[in-house]
Amino acid sequence: MRALYSLGVIFFGISIRIASLFNSKAKLWVSGRKNLFEKLESYFKNNNSKIAWFHCASLGEFEQGRPIIEEFKKRNSDFKILLTFFSPSGYEVRKNFPGADFVCYLPLDTVANAKRFVELINPTIVYFVKYEFWLNFLFEFRKRKIPHFLVSAVFREDQIFFKSYGKIFCDALKGFSYIFTQESKSLDLLNSIGITKSAVAGDTRFDRVADIAINSTAIPIAKSFAGDSQKVIVAGSTWVTDEEKLVPAVKGMLARGWKLLIAPHELGEAHLISIEKELRKIGIQGNEIIRFSIANEQLANTKKVLIVDNIGMLSSLYAYGKIAYIGGGFGKSIHNILEAAVFGMPIIFGPKFEKFIEAKQLISIGAAITVNNEIELKNTLEKFEEDEELRLRLASKAHDYIQNNRGATELIFKNSSLFINH
Numbered sequence: 025m026r027a028l029y030s031l032g033v034i035f036f037g038i039s040i041r042i043a044s045l046f047n048s049k050a051k052l053w054v055s056g057r058k059n060l061f062e063k064l065e066s067y068f069k070n071n072n073s074k075i076a077w078f079h080c081a082s083l084g085e086f087e088q089g090r091p092i093i094e095e096f097k098k099r100n101s102d103f104k105i106l107l108t109f110f111s112p113s114g115y116e117v118r119k120n121f122p123g124a125d126f127v128c129y130l131p132l133d134t135v136a137n138a139k140r141f142v143e144l145i146n147p148t149i150v151y152f153v154k155y156e157f158w159l160n161f162l163f164e165f166r167k168r169k170i171p172h173f174l175v176s177a178v179f180r181e182d183q184i185f186f187k188s189y190g191k192i193f194c195d196a197l198k199g200f201s202y203i204f205t206q207e208s209k210s211l212d213l214l215n216s217i218g219i220t221k222s223a224v225a226g227d228t229r230f231d232r233v234a235d236i237a238i239n240s241t242a243i244p245i246a247k248s249f250a251g252d253s254q255k256v257i258v259a260g261s262t263w264v265t266d267e268e269k270l271v272p273a274v275k276g277m278l279a280r281g282w283k284l285l286i287a288p289h290e291l292g293e294a295h296l297i298s299i300e301k302e303l304r305k306i307g308i309q310g311n312e313i314i315r316f317s318i319a320n321e322q323l324a325n326t327k328k329v330l331i332v333d334n335i336g337m338l339s340s341l342y343a344y345g346k347i348a349y350i351g352g353g354f355g356k357s358i359h360n361i362l363e364a365a366v367f368g369m370p371i372i373f374g375p376k377f378e379k380f381i382e383a384k385q386l387i388s389i390g391a392a393i394t395v396n397n398e399i400e401l402k403n404t405l406e407k408f409e410e411d412e413e414l415r416l417r418l419a420s421k422a423h424d425y426i427q428n429n430r431g432a433t434e435l436i437f438k439n440s441s442l443f444i445n446h
Contacts, residue, residue, distance in 0.1 A: 025192040029159055030135055037132045052112035056129045064144055067126055077106040077147040079130060081156050082114035086121075087360075088176040089153040091231040091433040093123050099437070100444070106145060110156065117335075133158040142168065149444055151175055159196050166199040171443035174203045175436050176228055178381070179210040186213060201443055204436050207381055223439070226432035227382070233339070233366040234430055240340040246285065248321035249330045250344040255282045257405065258345030258369075260338050261289040261359035266351040266374065267302050273402035275306040277409055278328050287332035287341060289351060289359065296333055303329055339363040346415065347408050349401075353377055353394070361386065368423035370415055372404055391421035 043050035068075075078093050080086040086109070097105055107124035109115035119127050131137040138160035150165060150172035165172040174197075184190035185197055194217050197203065204225035205211045214222045250256045257277070259270055267288075274284055288295055296315065303313055312328040316337075324330060332341065339360075342348055348364035353374020361383055364371050371392040377383035386392035395401040408415040 026159060026163070029192065030133075033133050033160075037134075049112055052116060053129075056112060056115060057131060060128060060131055061140060061144070063128065064126075064141070068144060071104065073104045074100075074102060074148040075106055075145055076100065076103045077108070077145060077150045078124075078153070079108045079151070079156055080110075080114055080153045082109065082111040083117055085153040085155065085176075086114050086118055087232060088228050089151065090123070091228045091235070092151060092175060092436055095433050095437050097123055099441070103148070106147065130158070130161075133160045135160050138164045142170070149173075149440070151440070154178065157193065157196060159192065162196045162199055171201045171440070172199075173436070173440050174200050175225070176432070177203055177205045177210060178207070179205070179213045181213065186217060202439060204432070204439075206432075223435075225435045226429055228432045228436070229360075229362050230426055230429040231431070231433040233362045234426055236339050236363070237343070237366045240343060243337065243340060243344070244321050245316060245319050245324045246330070246341055246344045249283065249285065249319075249324040249327065251283075251325060253281075254344060254346055256345040257282060257284050257347045257349060258342050258364070259284065259286040259349040260342070260351060260364065262286060262349075262351035263289055263355050264295070264298060265354035266349070267299055269354065269374075269398040269401055270349060271299075271302040272306055273398050273405060276402075277405060278306075278308065280409070282409065283328055283330070285330045285332065285341060285345060287338045291333055291335065296331060299331060342367045342369065345369060346419075347405065348372065358383060361392065362426065365391065365422040366426045368419040370408055370418035371422060372401065386422065386425060389421050389425060391418050391425055393418075 040050050041054055044054040076096055078089050080089050093105060093107065104125040105123065107121060107127045108130040110130050115129055121127055131141055142161070142164045147170055150170060152172065152174050154176045179185065185193050198219055201221065203214060203219065203222040205214070205222060206227045208224050211222055211224050257274060262270065274282070278284060286299065288299060300313055304310070308328055314323055314327045314330055316330060316332045316334060319330065332338070342364045346369060348369045348371045350358050350361045350364060350371060350373040352358040353376045355376065357376045357379055358373045361371050361373065365386065371386060373383065373392070373394055375394055375396050377394060383392065387394060393404050395404055
């Protein structure tokens with residue numbers, strides 16, 4: 025079975041090389057791994073430090089692993105940190121992450137690559153985040169008796185680990201030194217196949233967003249835009265399918281003195297222009313709209329709409345709003361809702377949220393509302409406008425939800441550090 029798996033990996037490698045001829049993401053995937061071992065050998069050849077290796081599939085997993093990386097570095101200054109990514113969407117954004125000593129792509133999971141990579145790095149401890157189960161690497165860790173952990177894990181009944189034909193994958197899971205899950209259902213699934221070296225730790229993203237809120241840097245332009253009343257709707261990570269519903273829904277509120285701060289997910293010029301066109305359809309003039317890139321404090325204060333045309337600022341921008349709308353729910357799926365919740369504000373999103381535990385939980389405690397169309401979105405927004413007591417009640421529940429779920433990072437670090445031989 026392992027040979028069949030390895031053959032499948034090789035075919036995947038061939039197919040992605042073919043795709044790289046006409047797909048930009050696949051091209052980055054291939055080019056980023058070029059001369060990878062030579063670069064590693066150059067860096068690690070004379071290394072005498074212990075190595076802690078953290079692997080994330082992409083950017084979302086990195087955000088879950090980041091609190092552990094930072095805590096590990098803080099408490100183990102004698103270690104060097106290796107950070108690897110599978111996807112370009114993680115590597116390209118975080119290749120200069122200052123918390124790691126070396127950042128690179130994970131090589132294709134062949135038997136030879138896994139053996140060469142692990143032999144070269146010789147890690148003291150390894151953390152895989154959430155969804156990564158590369159069998160050849162995992163078997164290499166077990167063979168060399170390297171402590172390795174799966175953190176922020178989420179499992180579903182339909183996954184191969186829990187099928188009669190998934191024994192090799194189940195065995196790989198059993199090889200982990202310990203598995204830390206986000207919630208109890210995943211733990212129950214692990215226990216059902218005899219994996220007892222596991223515990224519910226929670227989601228490290230709660231620690232991350234709480235830290236962002238505590239240490240967030242003031243953004244003068246956003247503060248000036250919000251003004252003293254701060255009657256601002258912050259729309260984060262929106263797509264065209266969101267904007268088509270959101271912009272008409274806020275028409276009345278904008279006329280009554282509210283403002284819209286919108287941070288689209290895609291920042292191409294065509295998308296920014298399409299947002300401006302949608303705004304003009306509801307009577308917002310060009311001189312009432314400003315892009316962040318050309319704004320200053322004086323100008324921003326006079327505008328009704330601020331379009332954020334940069335990356336990396338959104339998590340701090342929620343501090344300047346009273347209501348949050350999270351994009352993606354009218355497309356594939358919603359984006360990060362915890363970044364808004366930590367600042368204590370009611371959260372609204374579209375119907376595609378089923379993959380996100382936190383979305384379901386926030387709805388269940390009455391801190392978030394899902395809407396199915398423009399009319400529901402308009403009615404929900406205006407309900408918060410009219411009923412300040414209701415808005416504050418949901419805001420408080422959202423804030424408390426974050427605070428009550430902190431602590432995963434400390435639990436994971438405390439338990440995994442027992443495996444380190446200082």
